[in-house]
Amino acid sequence: MIAPYVKPGNIVILESTSPVGTTEEVVAEILMQHGHDINNDVYVAHCPERVLPGRILTELVENDRIVGGINEQATAKTVEFYQTFVRGEVLSTDARTAELSKLTENSCRDVNIAFANELSLICDQENINVWELISLANRHPRINILQPGPGVGGHCIAVDPWFIVARAPEKAKLIRTAREVNDAKPQWVIDKVKASADKFKHPVIGCLGLAFKADVDDLRESPALNIVKQLQQENVGEILIAEPNLKTHKDFDLLPYQEVIEKADIILLLVDHKPFKTLKAQDLKEKILIDTRGVIL
Numbered sequence: 001m002i003a004p005y006v007k008p009g010n011i012v013i014l015e016s017t018s019p020v021g022t023t024e025e026v027v028a029e030i031l032m033q034h035g036h037d038i039n040n041d042v043y044v045a046h047c048p049e050r051v052l053p054g055r056i057l058t059e060l061v062e063n064d065r066i067v068g069g070i071n072e073q074a075t076a077k078t079v080e081f082y083q084t085f086v087r088g089e090v091l092s093t094d095a096r097t098a099e100l101s102k103l104t105e106n107s108c109r110d111v112n113i114a115f116a117n118e119l120s121l122i123c124d125q126e127n128i129n130v131w132e133l134i135s136l137a138n139r140h141p142r143i144n145i146l147q148p149g150p151g152v153g154g155h156c157i158a159v160d161p162w163f164i165v166a167r168a169p170e171k172a173k174l175i176r177t178a179r180e181v182n183d184a185k186p187q188w189v190i191d192k193v194k195a196s197a198d199k200f201k202h203p204v205i206g207c208l209g210l211a212f213k214a215d216v217d218d219l220r221e222s223p224a225l226n227i228v229k230q231l232q233q234e235n236v237g238e239i240l241i242a243e244p245n246l247k248t249h250k251d252f253d254l255l256p257y258q259e260v261i262e263k264a265d266i267i268l269l270l271v272d273h274k275p276f277k278t279l280k281a282q283d284l285k286e287k288i289l290i291d292t293r294g295v296i297l
Contacts, residue, residue, distance in 0.1 A: 151182055
């Protein structure tokens with residue numbers, strides 16, 4: 001769409017997280033097809049976005065940036081551009097390395113979450129509190145295990161590792177396995193709910209949270225959302241839903257979390273939003289609690 005408007009001397013930067021080769025094989029190729037000289041007149045580069053929703057303007061300026069052009073001239077020109085407003089360090093590389101750097105960041109996080117999620121499955125089998133276990137293990141000075149949850153969501157971590165797997169399916173074995181572990185966790189949660197629901201003639205299941213992570217209203221690739229949808233589709237029981245960061249939802253009737261807790265037989269905590277962290281297990285002792293985030297003590 002922008003190719004007809006590009007002029008000699010322009011910089012064309014891809015910031016979207018993309019499979020390795022996209023900048024060279026897609027962006028630069030399209031520009032060449034429109035008659036642009038990408039070796040002399042137009043500078044094409046990749047600079048992966050590194051911002052946290054809610055802090056975008058701050059992190060655009062403060063964070064280090066990785067810049068990789070399709071040639072040395074493109075890299076130099078693009079670095080010069082980012083240095084006009086970025087206070088963090090602007091690091092030079094080539095386009096393919098820049099693309100893989102962002103995929104690596106998100107895949108590393110995914111692998112670490114998968115380790116925590118796998119531990120939670122093992123601990124459930126052994127009747128061990130996984131959060132206590134991780135807290136104790138993390139007392140080692142060189143250990144930093146992440147926290148388990150009902151799966152992995154969002155538009156980055158749940159998606160980006162597949163770009164690496166698609167390009168190198170025979171080599172990305174650990175990355176693929178981590179994705180499979182995290183993708184399987186929601187079904188494990190659903191099975192736990194079903195086992196609890198079987199204890200009631202007409203179970204009422206209170207689901208706390210729909211977002212993909214705490215204290216946001218973003219539902220993209222949310223395991224919590226998918227869990228709630230599947231529980232409804234399978235008619236496991238009456239489903240009550242609280243999502244304090246949303247006023248409405250097109251598919252669900254949302255209720256205050258206090259009302260959900262009062263009416264439910266089973267409390268399924270899916271997202272560790274701040275309001276839910278005030279809940280106490282002793283106040284829920286007459287109900288079955290399935291806390292996928294380990295926040296209700």
